[in-house]
Amino acid sequence: MKAHHITPPIALTIAGSDSGGGAGIQADLRAFMAFRVHGCSALSCVTAQNTCGVDRVDPIPPAGLEAQLQAIQNDLAVDALKTGMLLNAELIQTTAELLRHWTIPKVIDPVMVSRTGAVLLEADAIAALRQNLLPLATLLTPNRHEARLLSGHELNNDSDTEKAAAIIHAQGPAAVLIKSGSDRSQGGRDLLFNGQPHWLEEGTWVDTPHTHGTGCTLSAAVTAGLALGQDLEEAIARAREYVKRGLKQALAIGQGQGPICHWVEIRDIKESD
Known part of the structure; x- marks a missing residue:
């Protein structure tokens, strides 16, 4: 029997490894596969973590990250990429230097602090993130805490959130999506800012404690769509629906906060869902 060869779109994730399998590289590759996009990866950090939290973070040497990215660039025609946890200024600068030469959509997820409070971006790296990566972003996807750190502005109400988004947008990204995350008071409302604010309503709140990996998954799903x-608007809409469905059947594994489920049928996910 002759093989049937296919040539799928390719997406790249530059992020950290989650040994518990719920977030980071592992979540990104699962999301890519769900959308039938081939996923490739460049590892920035190795974390020792599980559903209860992060115990240790070890960065990859910048030369090692650079070698991974160059190997991918030399062989694979990447259609879109995302960044996740980059931890320090050196890794951010190394990533940005290579990404400047890729004229493809770039989703930047400014991972700073884990859900349990572990620091995933060193304090002196925030300036490097602003200066080097934000201007390259097709879409920046901060949660509310990250938006506060990037803008220097509190997010106490809708007006504050819109001001913070405008401040971040002025730092260079083409569009900013401030995620509501696990803040139930926001009811799943996200803010897309691309020069003007657009509130994206979630509709029904999914009540589950198992939300590990939602941020990584959302940015990866947007990347797959691109x-x-x-x-961009269609990719965001489908990614949000994918995350919502994953939360509805989240995995109650481990002793802490389990991850969302990636065994989601996406064929029927439409922008109107």
């Missing part, structure tokens, strides 16, 4: 040729 790799498939979707415009």
